[in-house]
Amino acid sequence: MSAIFPKWTNAVPTIGAMGALGGLLTVVVGTWYYATPDFWEVGYMPTQPGEGFNHQLHAGRLGMDCRYCHTNVETSPEANVPTVSTCMGCHTEGMLSGSDVHRVGWVREAYAEDRSIPWRRIHKLPDYVRNFPHHVHVQAGVSCYSCHGQIVGMPVVFQAESLSMGWCLECHREPEKHLVPPDQVTKLVWAEQEWFATPVHQRSYEGVTASELLESLRQAPPQNCAACHH
Ligand code: HEC
Ligand code: HEC
Ligand code: HEC
Ligand code: HEC
Ligand code: HEC
Known part of the structure; x- marks a missing residue:
């Protein structure tokens, strides 16, 4: 079994108890943990198209519910990102007039040209994890x-x-x-x-x-x- 599991799978829950076992072991376990590629994926933040999409503004300041855009998170084994037409509920010309309004031109253009916005995927499980509903x-x-x-x-x-x-x-x-x-x-x-x-x-x-x-x-x-x- 130990050859099948990544070693740190077992090590992680016990990290809290490591103090008692002294510094050396902590260093060894720490190296396993930090050397695992998964760790490096934490913080993965690819550059998004255009001006990007700001969750702090839309879900935070404007208080929009996640399901307004991520419509199938409760119903489908695969979550979804919204299509441009979802954005046009608010970003058609003349609907918004605040200071940021000139920054959505690229969204309107995509809609006018019937293009989808090529958002870059952030969370992705490897294919051999066949079941994550x-x-x-x-x-x-x-x-x-x-x-x-x-x-x-x-x-x-x-x-x-x-x-x-x-x-x-x-x-x-x-x-x-x-x-x-x-x-x-x-x-x-x-x-x-x-x-x-x-x-x-x-x-x-x-x-x-x-x-x-x-x-x-x-x-x-x-x-x-x-x-x-x-
Ligand atoms: C709750 C879901 C879940 C269960 C149960 C589970 N796995 Fe996994 N397994 C995963 C995920 C998620 C990954 C991908 C981790 C990653 O990205 O490195 C994975 C990765 C793996 C890998 C690749 C390891 C590596 O270092 O990349 C192997 C081998 C594996 N699992 C075997 C098993 C075996 C054997 C069992 C049963 C004892 C098991 N898994 C049970 C979710 C699960
Ligand atoms: C107005 C629409 C909108 C709302 C509301 C919204 N999102 Fe999003 N979300 C997006 C868009 C567009 C993307 C793709 C661009 C990006 O990753 O920033 C996205 C991406 C994401 C991703 C990353 C997907 C990936 O590629 O892995 C997560 C996770 C996410 N949203 C969670 C949430 C949660 C949680 C909420 C509620 C608190 C929320 N979103 C509210 C539009 C929205
Ligand atoms: C419920 C209404 C609503 C929806 C739906 C909506 N937005 Fe917005 N958005 C706003 C408001 C309000 C502002 C702030 C405008 C201002 O300051 O005048 C804004 C600002 C922006 C900005 C400029 C500010 C910045 O962060 O750069 C961008 C870009 C943007 N939205 C993209 C999108 C995209 C892409 C979608 C679809 C995934 C979307 N919006 C959906 C209401 C909405
Ligand atoms: C149990 C953990 C878990 C919960 C809870 C969860 N997600 Fe996810 N989410 C994931 C994982 C893991 C992925 C990547 C799935 C894959 O690669 O198949 C993901 C993917 C996504 C994506 C990317 C879809 C795409 O096609 O790009 C979005 C958006 C998202 N989640 C939004 C949400 C929202 C909104 C909520 C809350 C309503 C939520 N998630 C709750 C774990 C979770
Ligand atoms: C934060 C908590 C949490 C995380 C993280 C989590 N799960 Fe789950 N998972 C649950 C719960 C709770 C259930 C039981 C749902 C129920 O019975 O309704 C569950 C159930 C499942 C099921 C059984 C679904 C079914 O229909 O019987 C699978 C498969 C699964 N999870 C896979 C995964 C995989 C793969 C990952 C990691 C990528 C993961 N889960 C991460 C909490 C979690």
Whole structure:
């Protein structure tokens, strides 16, 4: 087995206990962890076309719900990014007149020419991870925040989590740490500042507690190889 798993998969959860074992081991484990390519993907932030798209402005300042644009996050195994026509709900000529309005010309042009905007993909699992049903997670009440970080505060989206196998399993072993009431999955500021800032056993929202959320899962998250790799 040990040859199959990346070594650090086992090492990560114990990093917290390393102090007791002294410096040398910490250095060794630390090197495994930091030398893993996955780690370097955290922070991945490709340059986006045009002026880019600002989540801090649209989802933060303007308070738009994620599902206005990411329409199928609750219903499809693959999430989606919006088409240009979604943007035109607000960015047709004359609709907005603020100081930034001249910065959306490239969006209108793409729409007028019936071109899609070639957004560069940020989060991508390797092909041999055959089963990651995105919607099952959102329906179960895993917050976007747990997997994508504080998107509402990002002028430019970057990859906040490793998306490694150890990362998947860490949550599958203790999902209660990450569950929010399913109707709050897109409330990322609330999740970070109120729900996750409270110890698990004290979490309660409109009378619903973290342990009740765990009990209401359809099934325990899988840990067997075939569930994710078939
Ligand atoms: C007005 C439309 C709009 C809203 C609202 C919006 N997004 Fe996005 N989102 C986009 C567009 C366009 C992209 C592609 C460009 C980019 O990556 O910045 C994107 C990209 C992303 C990505 C990266 C996808 C990848 O390539 O891996 C994530 C994650 C994401 N959004 C999450 C969220 C979350 C969470 C919310 C709610 C808090 C949200 N978005 C609200 C339009 C929107
Ligand atoms: C619900 C309305 C709404 C939708 C839908 C919307 N925007 Fe915006 N957008 C705004 C507002 C409001 C501003 C600020 C304009 C201002 O300051 O005058 C803005 C500003 C911008 C800017 C200029 C500021 C900056 O960050 O550079 C860009 C570019 C932009 N939007 C792109 C998009 C794209 C791309 C989409 C579709 C994925 C989109 N918007 C969808 C309302 C919207
Ligand atoms: C359990 C973790 C998890 C949760 C919860 C989650 N995502 Fe994702 N998301 C991912 C992973 C992993 C990928 C890459 C999937 C792949 O490559 O097949 C992804 C991909 C995406 C993409 C890229 C789609 C594309 O085609 O470019 C968007 C957009 C997105 N997620 C938005 C959201 C939004 C909005 C929420 C909250 C409603 C959310 N995600 C909740 C893990 C998650
Ligand atoms: C933050 C928590 C969290 C993370 C991270 C996470 N999952 Fe899950 N996953 C869950 C929960 C909770 C369920 C159970 C959902 C249910 O029963 O409704 C689940 C269920 C699943 C299922 C079973 C789906 C079904 O229909 O039976 C698969 C497959 C899966 N996850 C794959 C992955 C993969 C692959 C990753 C990593 C890329 C991942 N998950 C990361 C929380 C998570
Ligand atoms: C919850 C989902 C999940 C389960 C269960 C799971 N894996 Fe994975 N596995 C992943 C993900 C996600 C990756 C991709 C990690 C990455 O990008 O390096 C991965 C990567 C791998 C790799 C490639 C390792 C590498 O270093 O790149 C192997 C081999 C593997 N898994 C074997 C297994 C075996 C054997 C089991 C059962 C004991 C298993 N997996 C169970 C999600 C899972």
